[in-house]
Amino acid sequence: MTVIDPSRIRVILATDCGSTTTKAILIQVVDGVYRQTHRGEAPTTVEAPFADVTVGVINAITEVQELSGRRLVDDAGGIIRPATQDEGCDIYISTSSAGGGLQMMVAGVVREMTAESAKRAALGAGAIVMDVIASNDKRKPHEQIQRIRELRPDIILISGGIDGGTTTHVVQIAELIAPAKPRPRFGATFTLPIIYAGNKDAAPLVKKALGDGYALTIVDNLRPVLEHENLGPARDAIHDLFLEHVMAHAPGYDRLMAWTDAPIMPTPGAVGDILQAIARRDGINVVGVDIGGATTDVFSVFDGTFNRTVSANLGMSYSIANVFAEAGMANVLRWVHMDMEERELRNRVKNKMIRPTTIPQTLEALVFEQAVAREALRLAYVQHKAFATTLKGVQQQRTVGDTFRQQVSGQTIVDNMKLDLLVASGGVLSHAPRMAQTAMMLVDAFEPEGFTRLGKDSIFMMPHLGVLAQVHPQASLEVFERDCLIYLGTCVAAKGQGKEGRPCFRYTLRTANGEKSGEMVVGSLRLLPLADGETATLAVVPEKGFDCGAGPGREIEREVRGGSVGLILDARGRPLVLPGDRTESTTRMAAWVRALGLYPGSMVKAS
């Protein structure tokens, strides 16, 4: 890989090799700034009959070539570099989640401490964590061994113990893994890579326990002391092994790796990187979600701390029946404003599961699918909040003043009141016929509080930009701002509970065109027009018991930015409680649908 001077890069080609589709984008300097100019896609070709990922990559790039009129692939099938006036690119980069992505098993001594840190390291690197083995996971050793035998991970990460602490437990973990001999996914000749990131004193003993049957990499302890996590070395090792072992065994990746100008990254790892870059640059707290057919990824950056979770069986096609099973019919139906028959709905969900590529044709089918999506997103966010916590097992230093605060270690760091930007991506959110539908799925599922901007990834470009951020941060951030993110608008929501119909907050919106004031009553939603690129000042005076960011009952004034939907005023309360009675919830939902004009024929004019 050659080092390229970023200032000389004018044409960037990026691909993301997904499980089903390979997407290519072209980024060029237009009027002095980096812009995404063309895109193309083609089926991923990891599986038979092609069994070569580069076939799909070249197909996707060829589509970009045809659309842009810029020759990118030479007669020998290689990518033309460097760029000239009419052909080629300066750098080519790629991400990959083909073949099911990176699948890992992690192990640690204490489930809530080192094992959880190991899980955080694996997820942050973009892996799917198949299972977490810990000394206290309530399984008997033979059950743990049986489980390890059944799994077919790409990489195992072992952690455990603080540096200088006891070595016994972490060696025991290694002793369970060694005889279990988990078979790797890619053939019998593949030596399973294991990363050890535990108590440094135990490293030689772990090496001895594992024997010669594994490719062992030893890195710095990811929890050297209880009060501190050091995930970087383990994440780097995961990325390296992903390339050296996993990717190198996937069909065609040896060629693809030779083509790229930066290491290939796992797709979710790249998404995490770009969100962290945005949060860092703007000093904001961000939550991103990517809902797919099988899984839902949630990313968050709060006060600079990054977390990612994968809800492996919450998705909109392959896993739709699981969303239904976990959420229950009643929870799905509370988001539906029309009558639906239960038996038919159950069969409909299963029919979507067995024929996952179908799309809703009728309005009723769309409404139902978006109701299921709200539950998938809500459940994924619940899981994320439970995972994104302060370090557990850390001793708290308290003063007399802390006596009544009752704060313990392991509390979630996700705070919806501090959330500045909520970004959506993935089929059901991106394909929604109306942007307002996307916005409301986000608001209903994530329940943002106070002032929160809503956006969506226009064409799932975040993976490309994440890997680009490694080699050209400026280009990555410019494209993110200009072409990747579509701003839907801002949601202003009051935290608290009250009796329906009673005052919740008063507002005054000052725009370039004048001033508009009004009152929101508990249980209501309102959409105020504020176009993309417009800003306004919104002053909110909440009633006693309601908080919009300045504290209960305290006035707050903030600049708000518009978007393709506008300004959503949400006085339904937080946490959002919907009536249990089906008739009442249908009526309530119908009113909200009208307020936002979510579906054809449902719009009411904002007062």
Added chain:
Amino acid sequence: MGQSSWSLPWVDGEGLVSATATAYAPGLTVTAFTRHRVRRVLPISGEVRVAVGDLVGARDVVAQTFIPGDITPLNLSKLLSLPPEEVPGCMLKKEGEPVAAGDVLARTKGIFGRFKQDYVSTVSGTVESISGVTGLVIVRGAPLPVGVKAYLAGRVVEVLPGEGCVIDAPVALVQGIFGVGGEAFGTLKMACAEHDQELSADLITHDMSGCVVVGGARMTLQAIDRARSIGAVAIVSGGLDDADLEKFLGYNLGVAITGSEKLGITVIVTEGFGEIAMAKRTFSLLATHDRADVAVNGTTQIRAGVIRPEIVIPLDRDAIGGPQSEGAGSVLRIGTPVRVIRDPYFGVLGTVTALPAEPHILESGSRARVLEVTFESGQGVIIPRANVEIIEG
């Protein structure tokens, strides 16, 4: 670019759903004649018991091996109240030595040669490892035999040394849309007279024991229970209610990855969930093979590299059929027979009568590429291309 194997739409600005893919909608294979090949391999290397050219029956074992036995971890440090580092010195059986249940595996040194304590092994196997760090002793049980049956009655055309073989045979093949339960073998027996007749319990008779029972439309829970109780090996029909599936399985299935269930019967649905009749062609094909010896597999995996359940009906070895189906890769054209696979016309059959290039606005508000289908009733409707599948075979 070749024919794309997907038809996922994308959004191009607000409400604009489009797709670049060439129209493509692979359907399930239902064919009276095809040459079918199956690859039968062991989970780990072992002995292949057949040679190229051999004729095998569906139930014949073609390869076998032994997988490493189960592991029993014994924490002798705790069991004998010893410091871990003393465990290796107390072992009466060393690494690699066999141990039988009832054998004394370890003995403490005692105090002044007295008060020695024994640990009597409760398991048989071989001592695999002894740890002086944790005091953990691992005993591995006897190897477990694993055999692979031929599944497809036919001729061995390739031997995969140490792994298994490839078997080839002329067959009639019916792919279902969803199943539970694994491989099973039996005599195909038609229980319904028509493709749209519900498969109810009263149609299951005692002479169907050991059979693959074929119905028409939806199968009831009572019919599945009855089939299992009389000893049928599999039950196949057009539809099934999700509520009945949940009651039968005992849990609400979340993800369509099945095949390992131990249910006592394999269940295959050919069309989908709900009140839906089996496609006439499928029903007729199965009816022509009434009383044939067949192999079925309910295994379903709806993920990349999809696996659908199947009913394999071996034909005479010298059978010569008509032209084989085009198989996966068929392309939608005017005149292509299709089945609608989503509401509001779920399950209805028709013929493609137009393939407009421009996206169409659906009732849901989405813009998507569509096609025009004329149903067998003569009614013409517009349907998203993603919502039909080609009737193959």
